[in-house]
Amino acid sequence: MRKVDQKSYLEKLKKPGVQSKFLIGLALILLCFCGLSSSIIYFYQKKGLEEEAFSKTELVMSSVAATRSYVSNILRPKMYDVLGEDAFIIEAMSSSYISRKVMDIFNERLPEFRYRRVAINARNPDFEANEIEKQMISFFRDNPEAKTWQDIVRVGEERYFIRYSPVSFTKPCLHCHGIPEAAPEQIINMYGTTGGFNHKPGEITSVVSVGIPVETGLKKIKGAALSVFSTAFLVIFFLYAIIIFFFNKLIIQNLRSLLDMFWGNLDDEYGRQLYEKTKSMDEIGELNSAAEIMAGHLQETKNNLQQSIELLQSVFDGITDFVVLVSPSGQIRMVNKAISDQFELNLGDILNKNIKELAQSYPLPFNLFTKVIEIQLKEPVADLITCSSGEVFDVHFFPVFTEDGRLANIICYAKDVTFQKLAEKKIQQTEKLVSMGQLAAGVAHEINNPLGIILTYTDLLKEDLQGNSQQIDDLQIIEKHVRNCQRIVSDLLNFASPGKTKTTQASINEVIQDALLMLKQQFKKKKIELKRDLHPELPLLDLDVEKIKQVFINLAMNAIQAIGESGTVSISSSLSKELQQVKVVVEDNGPGIAPEQIDKIFDPFFTTKEPGEGTGLGLSLSYGIIQDHGGDINVKSRINQGTTFTITLPIQGLGIQKNNQIKKMSN
Numbered sequence: 180m181r182k183v184d185q186k187s188y189l190e191k192l193k194k195p196g197v198q199s200k201f202l203i204g205l206a207l208i209l210l211c212f213c214g215l216s217s218s219i220i221y222f223y224q225k226k227g228l229e230e231e232a233f234s235k236t237e238l239v240m241s242s243v244a245a246t247r248s249y250v251s252n253i254l255r256p257k258m259y260d261v262l263g264e265d266a267f268i269i270e271a272m273s274s275s276y277i278s279r280k281v282m283d284i285f286n287e288r289l290p291e292f293r294y295r296r297v298a299i300n301a302r303n304p305d306f307e308a309n310e311i312e313k314q315m316i317s318f319f320r321d322n323p324e325a326k327t328w329q330d331i332v333r334v335g336e337e338r339y340f341i342r343y344s345p346v347s348f349t350k351p352c353l354h355c356h357g358i359p360e361a362a363p364e365q366i367i368n369m370y371g372t373t374g375g376f377n378h379k380p381g382e383i384t385s386v387v388s389v390g391i392p393v394e395t396g397l398k399k400i401k402g403a404a405l406s407v408f409s410t411a412f413l414v415i416f417f418l419y420a421i422i423i424f425f426f427n428k429l430i431i432q433n434l435r436s437l438l439d440m441f442w443g444n445l446d447d448e449y450g451r452q453l454y455e456k457t458k459s460m461d462e463i464g465e466l467n468s469a470a471e472i473m474a475g476h477l478q479e480t481k482n483n484l485q486q487s488i489e490l491l492q493s494v495f496d497g498i499t500d501f502v503v504l505v506s507p508s509g510q511i512r513m514v515n516k517a518i519s520d521q522f523e524l525n526l527g528d529i530l531n532k533n534i535k536e537l538a539q540s541y542p543l544p545f546n547l548f549t550k551v552i553e554i555q556l557k558e559p560v561a562d563l564i565t566c567s568s569g570e571v572f573d574v575h576f577f578p579v580f581t582e583d584g585r586l587a588n589i590i591c592y593a594k595d596v597t598f599q600k601l602a603e604k605k606i607q608q609t610e611k612l613v614s615m616g617q618l619a620a621g622v623a624h625e626i627n628n629p630l631g632i633i634l635t636y637t638d639l640l641k642e643d644l645q646g647n648s649q650q651i652d653d654l655q656i657i658e659k660h661v662r663n664c665q666r667i668v669s670d671l672l673n674f675a676s677p678g679k680t681k682t683t684q685a686s687i688n689e690v691i692q693d694a695l696l697m698l699k700q701q702f703k704k705k706k707i708e709l710k711r712d713l714h715p716e717l718p719l720l721d722l723d724v725e726k727i728k729q730v731f732i733n734l735a736m737n738a739i740q741a742i743g744e745s746g747t748v749s750i751s752s753s754l755s756k757e758l759q760q761v762k763v764v765v766e767d768n769g770p771g772i773a774p775e776q777i778d779k780i781f782d783p784f785f786t787t788k789e790p791g792e793g794t795g796l797g798l799s800l801s802y803g804i805i806q807d808h809g810g811d812i813n814v815k816s817r818i819n820q821g822t823t824f825t826i827t828l829p830i831q832g833l834g835i836q837k838n839n840q841i842k843k844m845s846n
Contacts, residue, residue, distance in 0.1 A: 190649060209415040216407035222292040224400040228393055232340035233329060236389040239285075239292060240344060243387065245485070247274040251351060265354070267363030279306075291392050293339060296346070298385030302366075304377035310344075315386050319345035323383075331393060338397060339390035346385040348378045385653045423705055431624055444621050451654050501572075501593040503545065507586045509533045534591065544572035544593045563596070571597045626664065631659050682721040682808070687761055687828065688713045688752060695730035695750070701739050702748070712751035720828055726804045732763045735798040740820065741769035760810075772816040780814060 195513055256270045262268070269276050275296060282294040297308040299316060309315060311332075329342040348356060355362055359372035378384060380817045491513070502668075504513040514529050521791050522541045530539065531759075538545045544564040561575045577590040637658050646652045695709065730751075738748045751767045772780065781802045809829050816822040 205422065209419060210412075212407050213411045213415060216411055217404040220407050221400055221404035224403060226398065228396045228400060229329075229331070229340060232391045232393055235292075235341065235391055236329070236342040238390045239282075239294065240342065240387070242285075243278050243282065243294070243389075250274040250277050251349075255516075257353070265363065267365045267367065269365060273355070293334075293341075293390035293392075294388070296385065296387045298375070299382070300374055302370040304374075312386055312388070315343045315388075316345070316383060317449070319343075319386065319533075322384050331397075334390070336805065337392050338394045340393045341388055341390040343386050346387055347381050347382045347383045350380050353378065353380065354733075411478045416558060463534065463830045501544070501591075503534060503591040505589050507533050507589065507593060509535055511537065512588065519804065536664065544574050545569075545591050548829065554733050564593070570595060571600045584718070609654070630661050630664055682723050684719040685722045685724050687720055687722065687727070687763065688715060690722065691729050691750060691752065691763065693729055693733065694728045697732060698735050701736070705739055705742065706745045707739060707742055708747045710747060710749040712749070714752045714754055714761075717752060717754055719829055720761060720830065722808065722828075723804070725809070730801040730804050730826070731763075731765070733801045736769035737797065738769065738822070742767055743769075758827075760827045761830065763828070764823060765827045768821040771820055771822055772814070773818060776815055781812075 221588040247832075250272070251274050255274075258266070258268065259273050270280075271277075279294075279296060286292060286294065295306075295312075297306050297312050299313060300310050301307045315328065317342045318328065325345075327344050329340065331338050332341050333339075333342075353361075356375055356378045358423065359367065359376045362372075362376065437683060441572055498515055499517055501518050502515040503511060503518065505511050509531050511529055511534055519525065519529065524541075534545050544566055557578065559575060559577045561573065564572045564574045566572065573596045575592040577592065578586055579588040579590060581587045637654050641651060641654050644654070691711075691713065695711075735750075742748070747768050750764070752761060754761055779796050802812055805826055805828075811827045813825045814822065815825075
């Protein structure tokens with residue numbers, strides 16, 4: 180399917196992209212910043228202007244208040260003292276009149292100041308309070324704690340900073356503003372009896388206001404704010420251009436390239452549908468959709484990968500042999516359940532560890548790994564490894580290569596072939612015994628007849644040579660060695676044809692005790708200590724008592740002969756209910772058996788004794804007897820550390836079935 184042409188699609192169908200939105204938003208932010216900066220400057224300069232105006236009005240208010248205080252507290256009382264209580268000169272005794280006249284003179288020098296002292300129901304109608312001033316009087320009446328009020332107020336075409344202060348009547352003021360009858364005659368003659376009378380102490384009926392024009396100052400402040408706005412706008416416009424350049428260069432182009440690459444790889448119908456869905460979005464919306472798609476693909480890939488891992492792990496776990504996947508450096512990447520179950524390990528304790536460390540801590544047959552790596556593994560390598568525990572493993576190392584031929588991983592596989600090797604060894608031993616038995620039977624039959632003839636003629640010669648003691652002695656020596664040969668031939672015949680095993684229910688402990696009783700004198704004569712540790716509750720076994728007794732006699736005699744003088748022989752019996760078998764261990768502290776001889780001791784005619792001390796058939800016969808009972812006999816020995824023979828016998832006739840299986844395998 181034809182790929183989507185993203186660029187033409189975007190140019191025709193897309194709404195304003197991220198760049199446009201970013202630039203518009205940035206422009207609005209910068210403009211707001213300019214406006215905010217100018218507003219802050221305007222606010223603080225206006226506040227400074229108001230503080231300056233407040234200081235000036237405070238000076239005027241203080242001057243007026245000082246004048247009124249002088250008139251009320253000093254000048255007027257003095258005039259009353261001089262002229263009498265009934266006298267009243269308004270130009271010298273009225274604080275309102277004097278303060279107004281002082282401010283008229285003040286205005287002639289500083290005409291920009293605006294002073295008014297007004298009242299409700301004023302004596303002089305020129306000083307009657309207007310609506311705003313009445314509102315201020317009401318404000319001070321409602322808020323008696325307020326001592327002043329100020330703000331910028333437009334008066335005509337000019338704006339003034341006006342400050343209002345309340346005027347309250349005191350007791351001395353009631354001389355002129357109390358009841359008309361008590362007022363000075365000059366006041367009555369000048370203003371009549373209607374305005375400015377009948378007031379009480381503390382009553383607020385008038386305010387004093389001082390105004391300063393601030394129109395010029397406000398215009399200057401506004402001009403300064405606009406200048407700041409213009410300067411900041413030019414600086415920000417320059418920064419705006421730089422931001423546009425770098426934003427387009429570093430972000431938009433890379434973002435667009437990334438999206439083009441993403442959409443270019445979706446060349447199927449699914450990709451076209453997604454493209455149609457996102458064509459009305461900006462780059463961020465597209466990127467979000469792309470991220471959602473990638474997240475979906477990653478999740479799907481993760482699930483598939485997890486399923487693959489679980490499948491591979493299930494395959495690994497289905498293999499009952501040891502399987503380990505390692506890196507070329509030996510780092511463990513995967514193990515199967517057989518290893519974790521065998522050594523009771525958690526996967527977390529195994530993964531990412533080095534296989535050499537694991538092989539050193541646990542009896543794993545992978546110590547060969549180091550040598551395998553040293554030879555730069557190119558093809559599978561296999562070997563038989565015997566662990567310190569005695570288990571035998573068939574170990575394989577399979578290399579796994581990448582497409583370019585590099586070694587990626589190594590599969591380490593180990594199969595426990597201990598039982599198989601033991602079975603093969605037993606089969607070989609059985610075959611050896613069978614072949615040697617057949618040979619021994621033939622030889623015994625061929626030798627036995629001549630030996631019988633020799634003994635017959637020896638008897639005849641002994642009769643003819645009566646009285647010749649020297650010759651009789653010679654014939655007795657011949658007879659002795661011939662009978663010795665007959666004994667050897669008899670052993671050969673017993674080895675070749677041991678006879679049918681006839682089993683009865685018997686106690687293995689009693690059989691052991693009977694065998695040891697027969698050798699009691701031998702132990703005593705050789706000064707060998709005999710230790711017994713026989714399990715008291717062993718079940719009865721199917722045994723050919725005489726043959727089993729012969730086995731323990733052979734083992735005990737071998738131990739006595741190996742020790743020679745002054746030693747210890749231990750014999751113990753135990754029960755394994757899980758394995759359904761009885762185990763008997765015969766151990767001595769003799770010189771031991773050399774490693775190169777240990778595998779040959781059950782071979783017929785093999786002996787470590789001096790010539791003439793044994794035929795080498797005792798252990799072979801014992802091996803065959805134990806095999807006929809379905810049991811097993813093993814030996815462990817170390818030089819100067821003694822020898823241990825271990826015999827296992829099955830319970831309840833299980834040995835017959837096992838014996839038959841071994842015979843089938845040997846056939």
